[in-house]
Amino acid sequence: MDIEPPDPDDDLFGLVxxxxxxxxxxxxxxxxxxxxxTLSHINALRLRRDQAAARNASAPEAPCPPDGKGPRRRVPRPPLRGITTRPPKSAGSVRNKLRRNRARPEFVIIIFKLD
Incomplete structure (x- = not known):
């Protein structure tokens, strides 16, 4: 005899x-x-009830194959590209390009040692 424990959501859905x-x-x-x-709690319970009913209606139980492994889950695809945090160097305005390619100041330090 298979007896399932009572679902606590049934009591809450009865409240709705x-x-x-x-x-x-x-x-x-x-x-x-x-x-x-509160009314917002009743609305949340109503939403949970509707989502559970939709989930149960859309997913009929599939019979297990004879090998006993059950249905295989789909492996998600890896992302196509990494997430970029900045635009590539070729992208940008002419002003930024000139700023990047300008001559940097050079410093020469000469030290004289006097006896």
């Missing part, structure tokens, strides 16, 4: 169903106060 069944806005706010939650 109760909230949705109330039509009077005053009674809805009273319900939120009595349960101790």
């Amino acid at each position: 169903e109760q909230y949705d069944s109330i039509e009077d806005p005053y009674l809805r706010s009273e319900f939120l106060d009595s349960v101790g939650t």
Whole structure:
């Protein structure tokens, strides 16, 4: 006999169903106060419920192959190029090109030793 533990989300999703069944806005706010939650929490639970239902509906269970290995996961592709942090040297305005290629000052230091 296979008994699965109860899903805690079912209780929370039941909370959403109760909230949705109330039509009077005053009674809805009273319900939120009595349960101790907020409307944003109810909306988040509703979103989780809808995502779980969509996930379960879109992914039917595939039978395992006879070798017992199960379905193979797809290996993600490596990125085509590395992430660049600066443009290449050929890109840029003429002003920057002239600035890069200008003559740098040269210093010559001469030291005389006097006796």
